[in-house]
Amino acid sequence: FRLKANLLWPAMHQKTKPFNYYEENKTIADEYGIVMGSSHIEPMLRNNMGGAEWDTEYPGQAWDYLQNRENINRYWEKRVRGNGKYENMYTLGKRGKDDEAGTEITVEVLEQIFSDQRKILGQWVNKDLTKVPQVLIPYTEVLDLYNLGLQVPDDVIICWPDDNFGNIRQLPDKAEQMRTGGSGVYYHFQWLNGATTAYPWTCTTPLGLIRSEMKKAYDFGVDDMWIVNVGDIKPAEINIEYFMQLAWDIHAWDHSNSSRYLKQWAAREFGEEPSAAISEIMGRHYELGYARRPENLVLWNGRRKELSWEWFSLDHYDDEVQRRINDYTDLIKRVDRVYHSLPVEMKDAFFQTVVYNVKGTALQNLKILNAQKSHVYGRQKRSSAAVYAAKAQQAEN
Known part of the structure; x- marks a missing residue:
């Protein structure tokens, strides 16, 4: 209904x-x-x-x-x-x-x-x-x-x-x-x-x-x-x-009021106070996720018999990979902050509709993007390759 x-x-x-x-x-x-x-x-x-x-x-x-x-x-x-x-x-x-x-x-x-x-x-x-x-x-x-x-x-x-x-x-x-x-x-x-x-x-x-x-x-x-x-x-x-x-x-x-829809939805479900933050989090989630869906960060190239996964540049756009890592790290912090501020009876619904979406997508990006940096830096014989490998493993865990 x-x-x-x-x-x-x-x-x-x-x-x-x-x-x-x-x-x-x-x-x-x-x-x-x-x-x-x-x-x-x-x-x-x-x-x-x-x-x-x-x-x-x-x-x-x-x-x-x-x-x-x-x-x-x-x-x-x-x-x-x-x-x-x-x-x-x-x-x-x-x-x-x-x-x-x-x-x-x-x-x-x-x-x-x-x-x-x-x-x-x-x-x-x-x-x-x-x-x-x-x-x-x-x-x-x-x-x-x-x-x-x-x-x-x-x-x-x-x-x-x-x-x-x-x-x-x-x-x-x-x-x-x-x-x-x-x-x-x-x-x-x-x-x-x-x-x-x-x-x-x-x-x-x-x-x-x-x-x-x-x-x-x-x-x-x-x-x-x-x-x-x-x-x-x-x-x-x-x-x-x-x-x-x-x-x-x-x-x-x-086109101009999808954020208002998100804020209205969030206010109905979780109250007026966190609604603006939730709207901003979901808007950013859609923006980042649609640029490259998390399921498509690693693709199998059947013709070449190899994996394709370096979609974002370390060398251009002010280290596009690191900027995306930073964006998703920030998004995790923001969604966690809202989650911990909610009354206990709202936490499950918030996790199912917002946290799972945002953190699942974010962690997949942190895993693949940090692995990309580790892979590239390893080829360059940089010691920091091990640091980024550990970050990728942390996101996987």
């Missing part, structure tokens, strides 16, 4: 059971007025991750529409038949399992898939398909197919994706804005896949970026469906609420 959201895509990680594994889930969602949907790799409310529903129900069979169309349609139909009486937003299309491109997918194949899926929806949900909520998320390679001429049924929402990093890739032109299905946005506060640029840990997406992208989307008529990949909820609580406030009233906040 507080967030005013009403649409949910369940998590589909391989270590958890699919949402529909538990029969009561769809009933509980319906009782709470939650519309259930599924992501771009889970058409027709089906979890297709390795080891999940497809592998369980059709073990060893190809997830390939050209080879196995009949069984794939039967698989989708079973879910729609069981869940069709509840409120759902049905994702159309098909990608590969495990969030990969479908190797058999072309414009022609995808259009045939749309037709088959809509026949299933017409049979089990409503013969009038304009009354069945449907969405296509043209994610990565599917967006390329769309731009090659893929024909999407006019009553289907096109949910425009970002680039996984909070920058919307494409927005509707004038003709697309006239479609009866309308438009939506699929946004990310975290991204988890096999790429080394994934960022599934702390939340470092600046509020200003969120507002800029969502206001741009709103100005292009994208207001039928907004959904955000939040990852782990706790680190992203501030961002989730901000995103939903924009969805409720896009004019409530602008």
Whole structure:
């Protein structure tokens, strides 16, 4: 109720059971007025991750529409038949399992898939398909197919994706804005896949970026469906609420007052006295973290078979590495000061929403940046290399 959201895509990680594994889930969602949907790799409310529903129900069979169309349609139909009486937003299309491109997918194949899926929806949900909520998320390679001429049924929402990093890739032109299905946005506060640029840990997406992208989307008529990949909820609580406030009233906040939002949030949660300090801490956390997300401070270069980790310069910008070390050291001191000033009953909530975000990101930076200085100074035969190695180890501990 507080967030005013009403649409949910369940998590589909391989270590958890699919949402529909538990029969009561769809009933509980319906009782709470939650519309259930599924992501771009889970058409027709089906979890297709390795080891999940497809592998369980059709073990060893190809997830390939050209080879196995009949069984794939039967698989989708079973879910729609069981869940069709509840409120759902049905994702159309098909990608590969495990969030990969479908190797058999072309414009022609995808259009045939749309037709088959809509026949299933017409049979089990409503013969009038304009009354069945449907969405296509043209994610990565599917967006390329769309731009090659893929024909999407006019009553289907096109949910425009970002680039996984909070920058919307494409927005509707004038003709697309006239479609009866309308438009939506699929946004990310975290991204988890096999790429080394994934960022599934702390939340470092600046509020200003969120507002800029969502206001741009709103100005292009994208207001039928907004959904955000939040990852782990706790680190992203501030961002989730901000995103939903924009969805409720896009004019409530602008570029100049994200700090006021943070101060208002902090005052509500922890009282007026520390609110300004908390707002400044989180603003600086977003600024530093977005410059280089903590998950991406060390990347594996598969082509060169080596690690890449020297993103900041010791020689330029007045020793950029040391300035960043100093900034994060200061941020740790500031967040600790607020933590120790709070009453005991507020400390857990403050740790979960602020301290963990800030100190986790800061310590990862102190570890890698001090290690970088130790590595460079070691090559230069400086005795101070051992000092920075000890600092990196201290941050790791």
